[in-house]
Amino acid sequence: MIDIKIMQDASEIIRYDSDKLPYAIQERLLSQFTERRALCHWHPDIECIRIYEGSMCYEINGEQILLQTGDIVIVNSGQLHYGYAHDDEDCKFCVELIHPDIFKTNLHIYQENVYPIIHASGITYWLYHKEDSNYQQVASLLDQIFDIRNNPKDSMLCLLNGLFHCLWHCIYQSSTRQLQTATLQKNPDISLQKQMVTYIHEHYAEDIGLDDIASAGNISRSKCCKIFQAYLQQSPVSFLNDYRMEISCNLLSNTSYSITEIALACGFNHLSYFSKSFLKKYGCTPNQYRKREAGTLKK
Template structure:
């Protein structure tokens, strides 16, 4: 049940969330950062509330230009519609639990939802909560997240009801111990540069297969080239072209693993003009050629099938 390292992204940079059960907006997974290319997930957002619990190692987490270091035993709640991703700064692996739940899973009563859920989701001051075991008010929350995974793995009858109930209890405890409700006096509007960043990232996700350049990425955000580069450096610690190539490589990995397309066809489908350049940056990123990457995946799949037989 390891998290799929290929994050599915819509053209507006939102993630296509795959829930565990059809019709139940809940995803409970465990994962390793090493399963992601360069130990780095794609920058994205979604309507769901996200919980990340660190079982071992460390994870750097990005939200709207802010960076948080998560250590073993700590957790993060990411509010709805925040631009975010997890990554390793030094190649260190991290074993984590990731839980996504759509806010509608809390809808049991419209009055309760409007009183205790909707205001938090629209609170511009609440981008995330960082939960630490040394804080008594966080202790119960940090116990509930692994418990939700345990229930999912044991899969008793109607486990989804119990998992949703524990998430509701978790929400209640945090409402009592953290300033989650909006405070009009303290509320700050979202930085304009964050909206520009989302527009430029969305443009890359929509047009990666085309021959796009820095001017076109900047134009998507209605900024000049210099401002475009500043925003990418500030919020994503990458140049716009590096970000573009990173996404193209992610897509190419998915195509290498899941299609019979030739290396040349994959190169073209991902927007690379020259196969030699594609192979060069692939090797630099993954320490192997696209051909060897595909071969390793095929060998791993064959070994897993043999074990099952």
């Protein structure tokens, strides 16, 4: 759950911590996200979330789980997922992204122990609670990865690479029973959802609507709406508008573009409609939001 500045196109843009090893690690607060809610996204990376304080609702392919202090969830490659506040509570957590290419140094190991898992339709995530027998091992590895990232050494990448492989060994052990019944066939509706979400990510600045989103999945309007409701609990147009609003917040906070320029860049053809929609969603005007964020950054 890397923020919008790191993953603006969800499936494509991740700024890794190293150009030599594809991983990214951050400590985050849910309150750093607009409305304490991340945007739905997907990527080929394995995503590890560990809750330090508070709780968070987390959705993976439309399935909701509640993460509480100490819980760990590891999301498999290519799954639609996002987190949001539980009872408006803030949440402190660590997120670690690991690209499967890290495990390709030995192709035999990758083909035998990695590829079948990241392409198995029935294996979407792994959830670890404190009382689970393998919890301490997984938690210790995630902590070591985080500590090494924050206290760099000359051999940091070597250490991280070894720990990533140890973590995958734990994941593999947790997956052996599921692998016996899992198939490599993906759920077609999830694939369609990813196509349509990606279309919105790539075309939000254009004059698009329900027909265009449905066409991106080559399905009917009604089927499009059913899929969005099943996996995102909102309509396609609502998701489009939420995404546009999230992008506008990012631009208001991090650029000097005028309000009109931002409205147009986010797909709003009329400034008045943008301002009215922004006020309804966030309880303030775009200009007030910009001033508030500027004041927060100065502190």
